[in-house]
Amino acid sequence: MSKKRRKSNKVSLDEVAQAAGVSKMTASRVLRESGGYSEKTRVKVMQQVDQLGYLPNRLATVFAGDQRSTFIGVSIPDLGNEVFSQVLEGIDRKLGTFGYQSVLGLTRHTPQEEESWIRTVLSWQPAGLILTGRYHSPRASDMLRNAGIPIVEIWDLNSSPLDMSVGINHFDSGFDMGRYLIGCGYRKIGYVGTHHDAASAATARLDGFCKAVEGGGGAVIRQLRLNDTAAYYPGYYGTEQLLASAAEIECIFYQNDAMAFGGLQYCATRGLDVPGDIGIAGWGDLPVASVLSKRLTSVHVSHHKLGQVAAEMMLARLSDEPAQSVKDIGFRLIPGRTVSNTPRS
Amino acid sequence: MSKKRRKSNKVSLDEVAQAAGVSKMTASRVLRESGGYSEKTRVKVMQQVDQLGYLPNRLATVFAGDQRSTFIGVSIPDLGNEVFSQVLEGIDRKLGTFGYQSVLGLTRHTPQEEESWIRTVLSWQPAGLILTGRYHSPRASDMLRNAGIPIVEIWDLNSSPLDMSVGINHFDSGFDMGRYLIGCGYRKIGYVGTHHDAASAATARLDGFCKAVEGGGGAVIRQLRLNDTAAYYPGYYGTEQLLASAAEIECIFYQNDAMAFGGLQYCATRGLDVPGDIGIAGWGDLPVASVLSKRLTSVHVSHHKLGQVAAEMMLARLSDEPAQSVKDIGFRLIPGRTVSNTPRS
DNA sequence: TTGAAAGCGATACCAA
DNA sequence: TTGGTATCGCTTTCAA
Numbered sequence: 001m002s003k004k005r006r007k008s009n010k011v012s013l014d015e016v017a018q019a020a021g022v023s024k025m026t027a028s029r030v031l032r033e034s035g036g037y038s039e040k041t042r043v044k045v046m047q048q049v050d051q052l053g054y055l056p057n058r059l060a061t062v063f064a065g066d067q068r069s070t071f072i073g074v075s076i077p078d079l080g081n082e083v084f085s086q087v088l089e090g091i092d093r094k095l096g097t098f099g100y101q102s103v104l105g106l107t108r109h110t111p112q113e114e115e116s117w118i119r120t121v122l123s124w125q126p127a128g129l130i131l132t133g134r135y136h137s138p139r140a141s142d143m144l145r146n147a148g149i150p151i152v153e154i155w156d157l158n159s160s161p162l163d164m165s166v167g168i169n170h171f172d173s174g175f176d177m178g179r180y181l182i183g184c185g186y187r188k189i190g191y192v193g194t195h196h197d198a199a200s201a202a203t204a205r206l207d208g209f210c211k212a213v214e215g216g217g218g219a220v221i222r223q224l225r226l227n228d229t230a231a232y233y234p235g236y237y238g239t240e241q242l243l244a245s246a247a248e249i250e251c252i253f254y255q256n257d258a259m260a261f262g263g264l265q266y267c268a269t270r271g272l273d274v275p276g277d278i279g280i281a282g283w284g285d286l287p288v289a290s291v292l293s294k295r296l297t298s299v300h301v302s303h304h305k306l307g308q309v310a311a312e313m314m315l316a317r318l319s320d321e322p323a324q325s326v327k328d329i330g331f332r333l334i335p336g337r338t339v340s341n342t343p344r345s
Numbered sequence: 346m347s348k349k350r351r352k353s354n355k356v357s358l359d360e361v362a363q364a365a366g367v368s369k370m371t372a373s374r375v376l377r378e379s380g381g382y383s384e385k386t387r388v389k390v391m392q393q394v395d396q397l398g399y400l401p402n403r404l405a406t407v408f409a410g411d412q413r414s415t416f417i418g419v420s421i422p423d424l425g426n427e428v429f430s431q432v433l434e435g436i437d438r439k440l441g442t443f444g445y446q447s448v449l450g451l452t453r454h455t456p457q458e459e460e461s462w463i464r465t466v467l468s469w470q471p472a473g474l475i476l477t478g479r480y481h482s483p484r485a486s487d488m489l490r491n492a493g494i495p496i497v498e499i500w501d502l503n504s505s506p507l508d509m510s511v512g513i514n515h516f517d518s519g520f521d522m523g524r525y526l527i528g529c530g531y532r533k534i535g536y537v538g539t540h541h542d543a544a545s546a547a548t549a550r551l552d553g554f555c556k557a558v559e560g561g562g563g564a565v566i567r568q569l570r571l572n573d574t575a576a577y578y579p580g581y582y583g584t585e586q587l588l589a590s591a592a593e594i595e596c597i598f599y600q601n602d603a604m605a606f607g608g609l610q611y612c613a614t615r616g617l618d619v620p621g622d623i624g625i626a627g628w629g630d631l632p633v634a635s636v637l638s639k640r641l642t643s644v645h646v647s648h649h650k651l652g653q654v655a656a657e658m659m660l661a662r663l664s665d666e667p668a669q670s671v672k673d674i675g676f677r678l679i680p681g682r683t684v685s686n687t688p689r690s
Numbered sequence: 691t692t693g694a695a696a697g698c699g700a701t702a703c704c705a706a
Numbered sequence: 707t708t709g710g711t712a713t714c715g716c717t718t719t720c721a722a
Contacts, residue, residue: 009493012715023693028717036691053491058468059414060715063404064698067717070465071448078434080632085430089423092451101465103416104447106437120415120446123403146398148354232636258632265636287425287603288633291577291610357699368709373701381707405699408714412701 011052019048031056062125068149072314073121073129075105075114080229082286083256083303084132087154090307091130098315100127109133109200115140122147128314134158134165135199150317154310156201157328164317166310166327167201173299173331174205177253177281178212180297180333184341186251186279187218192238192263193255195225202230202255205283209253222246230255235262243278251279251339257286257298264296264338279339297336305329356397364393376401407470413494417659418466418474420450420459425574427631428601428648429477432499435652436475443660445472454478454545460485467492473659479503479510480544495662499655501546502673509662511655511672512546518644518676519550522598522626523557525642525678529686531596531624532563537583537608538600540570547575547600550628554598567591575600580607588623596624596684602631602643609641609683624684642681650674 017027022041029035030045048054062069072095079085092102103126105117115137121129122143128150136144144151144162151163158165181189191209196202210220224242228234235254239262243249254260260282267274274280274294282289285300306329316323335341362372367386374380375390393399407414417440424430437447448471450462460482466474467488473495481489489496489507496508503510526534536554541547555565569587573579580599584607588594599605605627612619619625619639627634630645651674661668680686 010715014715024716025693025718026691029692032717038691041691053487055464055488056468057470057715059404059408059470060698061717062698063402063408063700063714064716065718069404069469071469074449079424079430079437080434082427082430085424085427088449089425089451092424092449096451096462099465101469102449104419104433104437104449106434106441117441119400120444123401124414124416124446125402125404142398143400232632236636261633262636265638269638287577288606291581291607293610293614355699359699369700370702370709371707374708377701383707386707402699405714406701408698408716409700410702410714 010057011054013054013056016045016048016052016054019052020044068127068318069125070100071103071121071124071126072100072311073105073118073126074102075107075117075129075131077109077132078106078229080231081256082258082288083284083301086303087132087307087310090304091311092307094308094311094315100315100318107132109197111135111137111140111199115143118143127318128152130154130310130314133199133201134161136162150314152310152314154306156204157326159326161326164313164323164325164327166306166313166329168301168306168329168331170201170204171208173283173301173333174208174210175212176208176331176333177283177299178209178218179216180335181251181253181279181281181339182213182216182218184251184279184339186339188246188248188250189213189218189220190242190246190249190252191220191223191254192235192242192252192259193223193225194230194234195227196255205255221249231258232262232265235259236266237262239263239266249278251281253281254283256284257282257289257296260296260298260338261288261292264292274338275340281336281339285334294338295334295336297339298334300332300334302329355402356399358399358401361390361393361397361399364397365389413472413663414470415445416448416466416469416471417445417656418450418463418469418471419447420452420462420474420476422454422477423451423574425576426601427603427633428629428646431648432477432652432655435649436656437652439653439656439660445660445663452477454542456480456482456485456544460488463488472663473497475499475655475659478544478546479506481507495659497655497659499651501549502671504671506671509658509668509670509672511651511658511674513646513651513674513676515546515549516553518628518646518678519553519555520557521553521676521678522628522644523554524561525680526596526598526624526626526684527558527561527563529596529624529684531684533591533593533595534558534563534565535587535591535594535597536565536568536599537580537587537597537604538568538570539575539579540572541600550600566594576603577607577610580604581611582607584608584611594623596626598626599628601629602627602634602641605641605643605683606633606637609637619683620685626681626684630679639683640679640681642684643679645677645679647674 014024017024107114153165157167282298289296359369362369452459498510502512627643634641
């Protein structure tokens, strides 16, 4: 009240202590249940805490002590893509259970936005960082190296990570799908995705896919990369565009299941039989695939688990337990019924 | 190096200042571009900033000054439900643009988890809070009132909010759908949703729905509330259960479009014609509906916009602009083609 | 078991 | 244009 620079009307530990007739150190010890104090003192202090509605200021705590905050910065490209909202859910549920909070950053896949977000988040002294993707701008990499906190790079498995990495090998997952489609007899294949740059996991998938297809005597005769999100409707109109420009395509591989589902709907609308007239393959095994009458050919990845494992590695590190630094959570090709394994040609 | 309680190897403002041969106040002014300093000084300081890789400690800034942090606590029930991941995306994109960060809390719709999350987040001195839902535990309400920061309650429009509110009137949206289905001639109606408690917006929707149906001479003859998430597959098997227990149902209203889509797939699998044999109505107008060959009967709500508006109200308040305290973003019934407007009975 | 004093990294305020 | 000093709320350290 009397002080000049009182920043708010919040109750401070000192006020609680005075009200309880003890020093603030004693009150501090009671609240942290550390060091020695008598039961009588504890009761007196806790009474005042309740009475005054005292809430500790953790900023001051972290600032004063050698402690770290309980923030974990989490960067995610976007939440429109169900893949990433599942990863985030997995991360935050696990972190929350252990008293940590996610500080979100939607970085749109761009290194510049990531860099600026990293700078800001680091200034809040986070306990650790979980980043999607393995590519970071040079300045971001510098900051990360100097931060001296645990860092988990997720999604695209990084065999020589800054610190730790969890994910899958996207190249291999694309390769396996390519090989599978070749094995089914397809030769003229198309791809529908969004505009992903060279550093993206989707690009690695596509590279692996093309390699397998070409190695097997087929060809990815057209790759459509839309300037849109990897969602249902772009899959729908992307399929339309693709088939309009290359009618001979026998099978289409999509960036993810949402787009593949859009493609399925386009085919249904046009009366194209799947897989009779055209094969459809997705990626990610998203929930929408769980209710289709024909199982969607796809690649299963446990997104929720990926997030959980990332959080677990972070937590292990924070409590100085021995932690693996690289973890491949794997994938599984799902044959499904939207491609035909009886070659037509 | 020489100091005793050096908490880390981080570079402090004082070190930068010393290296540049000025006082830390001068360095502080340069970095904040406030007050007066000469160009020569600016250059000297900035050089050292680059050289030493100085990152400000915002904890200290907030702690020292009258400033607030740039954290906004955001509580969301879960991200598996696309509705909420869209809301969150809308919030974080807007906040991020203005230099604020979302501190996430997945509170599972339970007041207890919300309370514990609120306590933690408040201890970090956030600039504001965005909370999903209008019901809070008594202790949470106390803390919120005493926090003295802007609070936006979203989702379920609250005409007498703690502070501000954005959302829609869920009761009305359910009512409109009920009236619409009655107008189409349906009388024996079912509901499939998840287990939502009395405080949930989904309950308000269902209440409004029932009122309209009963007022129109129909009956909601069975309400199925699954102990599961409001997702595709529960919609699928929920439909199966519902029809097994009440075959006379002519039309089903679902908690959201994801569940309705699961219902559609169940009908397709069983050879039931929609809307010939049974009507299907969803809620939320989720992206999946955008690619169905038959437009799903639903209620459109702009989830992304809801998040944006919530963030805008928060930002306005934080910059002391006049801000509306209650905003209804509205909804729109989408007739669609999964219910029939030619009554059969 | 308790308390007094120093200090964490920055900013506000006032003086030079 | 600059710098010294007090201060934010709490914990650490040391002494009683």
